Amino acid sequence: MPVFLDATASDFESSFQTLLTAKREDSPDVDEAVTAIIADVRARGDSAVIDLTQKYDRLTLTPSTLQVSDAEITEAVAAIPQAEVEALKLAADRITAYHARQQPEDAHWTDQSGATLGWRWTPVAAAGLYVPGGLASYPSSVLMNAIPAKVAGVPRLAMVVPAPDGVLNPLVLAAARLAGVDEIYRIGGAQAIAALAYGTETIAPVDKITGPGNAYVAAAKRRVFGKVGIDMIAGPSEILVIADGDNDPDWIALDLLSQAEHDESAQSILITTDPAFGRAVADAVDARLQTLERRAIAGASWRDFGAIITVADLAQAAALSNRIAPEHLELCVADPEALSAQITHAGAIFLGQWTPEAIGDYVGGPNHVLPTARSARFSSGLSVLDFLKRTTLARMTPGALRSIGPAAETLARTESLEAHGLSVTARLKKLND
Amino acid sequence: MPVFLDATASDFESSFQTLLTAKREDSPDVDEAVTAIIADVRARGDSAVIDLTQKYDRLTLTPSTLQVSDAEITEAVAAIPQAEVEALKLAADRITAYHARQQPEDAHWTDQSGATLGWRWTPVAAAGLYVPGGLASYPSSVLMNAIPAKVAGVPRLAMVVPAPDGVLNPLVLAAARLAGVDEIYRIGGAQAIAALAYGTETIAPVDKITGPGNAYVAAAKRRVFGKVGIDMIAGPSEILVIADGDNDPDWIALDLLSQAEHDESAQSILITTDPAFGRAVADAVDARLQTLERRAIAGASWRDFGAIITVADLAQAAALSNRIAPEHLELCVADPEALSAQITHAGAIFLGQWTPEAIGDYVGGPNHVLPTARSARFSSGLSVLDFLKRTTLARMTPGALRSIGPAAETLARTESLEAHGLSVTARLKKLND
Known part of the structure; x- marks a missing residue:
């Protein structure tokens, strides 16, 4: 009831x-276990990932079988009923169309002082996508995570998905191919997050990790936050x-x-x-x-x-x-x-x-990765912005520096940051010479 | 050299x-101490904050003196040389003008299927701003954190700043008033972060916390992330x-x-x-x-x-x-x-x-709160966006549901989520009756 x-x-x-x-x-406190796993992957790279995959997923891998091969993907995708492929494509097209509108504009303008200001958006160089295995291995989540990254222009998208006992969901592989995922590794858990964040001999590190996961994955994401960017903890x-x-x-x-x-x-x-x-x-x-x-x-x-x-x-x-x-x-x-x-x-x-x-x-069309547990108070669903970062731009002219430089000198003095002030003073002096 | x-x-x-x-x-591992402080503030509220402020800042407070009064601010601001006030104002005006351009647009459109899609931006209801005390208590940082929040339309902005031995920087108070900060509390450290995140009898909780701090503050922000939003760990x-x-x-x-x-x-x-x-x-x-x-x-x-x-x-x-x-x-x-x-x-x-x-x-004009330690690979400086969140919008018509509903039914079936599919099927059935 x-x-x-x-x-x-x-x-x-x-x-x-x-x-x-x-x-x-009930979030079990897995911090200690996760800290040990991350340290192990940092220290031993592929070997650690392979050992942990053996232990948790009962799957024997080598450095050359960590990655799912193109041939495997092609074979898995070929066996999928056409109606399911068509449905995935319709979803991918609609998600792409919605997210394409999220691409933000760069900006440049010149203000009254003569200063040129603005900003510019650029994609992260590499993103990692965590996809859960087993029951919650959803092809729709692959689309929802990968498409915003690709729309943002991320040049390299690496996906990790655990394959317990060697089993992978063919539709997950199909969705990854459809969405333009560049690499798929059959690993999961905290070890996969560590491999994405720090890299191994076989897996190049990424800059941003997104995607849902269990308590181990969530704790690992929280732990590597700062070394890489993460999305929300779902x-x-x-x-x-x-x-x-x-x-x-x-x-x-x-x-x-x-x-x-x-x-x-x-x-x-x-x-x-x-x-x-x-x-x-x-x-x-x-x-x-x-x-x-x-x-x-x-x-x-x-x-x-x-x-x-x-x-x-x-x-x-x-x-x-x-x-x-x-x-x-x-x-x-x-x-x-x-x-x-x-x-x-x-x-x-x-x-x-x-x-x-x-x-x-x-x-x-909108993303289905959304803020849970009342976090919509301060956060948003996954979007193209999660895979972009903004660089601010400023260019002073001699006139602009003459106009606003003295205020900077004053504020630097109040903060006892002398070199800050002198860097302006030296230039103003040249202008007044 | x-x-x-x-x-x-x-x-x-x-x-x-x-x-x-x-x-x-050298980031000292202060996680254990911070966890204890947060638990204490959650359990004892004001009393814990007051005890910890006595211990770390050698300052005796009561619930009614936690907040800096308007009269105190007015008195402190009155003693500031006019040139410094003018410089702060010039800075505030330029930072406001820059950040006003960052306000993102809402969007609504109708696509070929007849579905109306879009999104809408709204500000967080309350933001907390951490300002360090002592040497690094910079009025410019108050402006850089508070102005984007106010431009975003955040209705309540609460600032915390430790006052070791009772001392506050008058320019920090002036900058807070100039930027439209609504409440100032003379507390700092992990206890201030805990008070902002969880609230006490005197301090209402906020939804988002920004601002730089020492190792304790950084660890506390990491710890409360999820309960509230945070900016980067600087x-x-x-x-x-x-x-x-x-x-x-x-x-x-x-x-x-x-x-x-x-x-x-x-x-x-x-x-x-x-x-x-x-x-x-x-x-x-x-x-x-x-x-x-x-x-x-x-x-x-x-x-x-x-x-x-x-x-x-x-x-x-x-x-x-x-x-x-x-x-x-x-x-x-x-x-x-x-x-x-x-x-x-x-x-x-x-x-x-x-x-x-x-x-x-x-x-x-651009923000000076910027990604450090190579995190510009995946993150951006503070902006108006940090104080907004996006709600996605979708409205189907019967025609739109007829057009795209069957693909949703197919995908729900592949994910073994029967009720998902049935929620579409029941509506399509009505349309076909």
């Missing part, structure tokens, strides 16, 4: 707080649906379950202005849970973390949503644009009843 | 590698000057020294096409080191980490610069724009001999 809350009740605030702060994931997925009474309860139930089926730690919340509709959705969820393939996972998530909140009006719904700062937000109401304007924190918004969140997972 | 290297010599590569990988900072500052022989050696010497005087761990490197000029700069540095106020610090930095590299041509200079990925890069050559076009990784570029790096520290 999910939690039923009434936002107009007097005890709502404390129940809502409990919901907001519920710890959904937590379990969540969805918030705001719906009025004018919806099909079964559709909303399926939308809630499409998050719940990801993970027992996932969270699905419905906020509705119509208590009867809320009960109808709860019934529809129960009905679907009778037959859903992943009913064990989805049922546990819904039971432990699901919630149905009734509110007085949509303004109250928006206010609660902003406190939750959901990863995914569906607005199934008569005027979703108007409600959307009241939303200040959310990873992705899906407007109207014809936009199930699952569309965004695959073919909508 | 700095290192002298000749890029055309046969043993250059190994010497350059040594220079690239030199460890300039290391010691560095400058690379690429100069041809047609420069005043004293100007270049001062530019090199303006980094070296920051910190004994700072690094200043000159790359020149003219060996004789390189020697002249070395002599000029030595001459300036006779009298420079901070000659002990600057001299140690130059002795331990300074380098002068002679190259065959500017193309070689650019290639070496890209491997260094410098925080600050001065291009003192005849055609700095042409050389700039060859630079792929740098935090900030200063073009031409009339643009000493110190201009960028204060009044140029």
Whole structure:
């Protein structure tokens, strides 16, 4: 049974707080193990990676079989049904079109002092993409991570994906080829993150690492942050649906379950202005849970973390949503644009009843790598910007230096940074000579 | 004596590698202490912050004196010489004008399928700014951190600055007021980061923390990352000057020294096409080191980490610069724009001999919070974007869902995510009824 809350009740605030702060994931403290693995890979390179892969993935590799060969990829891809290849292509095309619009503009201008200012964007030279193995080895995630990097112009994209007992998902390989991944290594865990960050004899180091992973991968990314750039540390997925009474309860139930089926730690919340509709959705969820393939996972998530909140009006719904700062937000109401304007924190918004969140997972175009665990308060989904960096530019003329240099001299003096001031003074002196 | 290297010599590569990988900072491992401090602040709130401030800053506070009062700020600001206030204002105006251009555009469009797509930028609700105390308590850094946040539209900006023995820098308070900081707390260290991230009875939590600090502050920021957003973990500052022989050696010497005087761990490197000029700069540095106020610090930095590299041509200079990925890069050559076009990784570029790096520290306009320690390979200076987050938007029509929904169903099936597929199928079924 999910939690039923009434936002107009007097005890709502404390129940809502409990919901907001519920710890959904037991993150084992793996820091010590990860620190040792990273040190081992730094010290022994390929040998360490090979030993750790033997240990964790029961797979015997050599330096020459670390990388998945072109022939292997071609063979795997050839066996994929055409309909699946076509669906991947449609997704890739739409994701590419959306992300191409994110490419930011360079800027240059000359101001009143005569100074020319601006900035310039350039791609990172090499990016590493972590793809989980096993159950959560999703081809769609390969597209969502690799395409923004390629759109940004990253010249080298290296992917790592563990192959437990030697097994790789052919669709993951197909998605990688489609998205323009340059190298694929069949390794995973903290050892793969260490190899990407520091390099080995066989694997050249990268500058930025993105992609989701388990507790070891997350701890390793946190550890190598600074040596390389990383994307966010992803937590379990969540969805918030705001719906009025004018919806099909079964559709909303399926939308809630499409998050719940990801993970027992996932969270699905419905906020509705119509208590009867809320009960109808709860019934529809129960009905679907009778037959859903992943009913064990989805049922546990819904039971432990699901919630149905009734509110007085949509303004109250928006206010609660902003406190939750959901990863995914569906607005199934008569005027979703108007409600959307009241939303200040959310990873992705899906407007109207014809936009199930699952569309965004695959073919909508926007990225499905989104901020979890309330981090939409301060961060954004993956984008082209994650693979670019900005260099600022400034050029003074003698006139500009004469105009603004004295202020710099003054400020340098207040900060007791004499050489800073003198570097301006020496030039101004020449101008006045 | 700095290192002298000749890029055309046969043993250059190994010497350059040594220079690239030199460890300039002994980061003490303070993780354990910081973890304890954060836990203490989370458990005891104000009381913990007050106790730790007593212990580390020898300052006795109460909940009501944690915050610097308006009257205190007014009094401190009133005593500042007018020229210094004017210089701060000029700096603030120029930094504001530069950063205002960084505000990104929202986007909305409708594609061929009939889907409406786009994104929207919104500011974080509250940002926390860490300002170091003591020697490195720089008013210019207050402007550089606070102004981008205010330009982004952050409604609440809380600043923390330690006041060892009760002492605060009046110019830091003036800069905070000028930049629109809303609250100032006289606390520092890991306890201040913990208070900003988790909140106390007196200090409301923020969503994003920026600003430089010592090893404790850096470790605390790394630790709270995820609960809140953080900017980069800053290391010691560095400058690379690429100069041809047609420069005043004293100007270049001062530019090199303006980094070296920051910190004994700072690094200043000159790359020149003219060996004789390189020697002249070395002599000029030595001459300036006779009298420079901070000659002990600057001299140690130059002795331990300074380098002068002679190259065959500017193309070689650019290639070496890209491997260094410098925080600050001065291009003192005849055609700095042409050389700039060859630079792929740098935090900030200063073009031409009339643009000493110190201009960028204060009044140029671009931000002086820049990626250190080669992290310009994957990250950028502080900007308005650091205080914004992007929400992606998608709205399907029945026609759009009919067009792209089947591909989502196919991909959901390949990923064994049945509810994802069913959420599309149920809607398509309604359309086909």
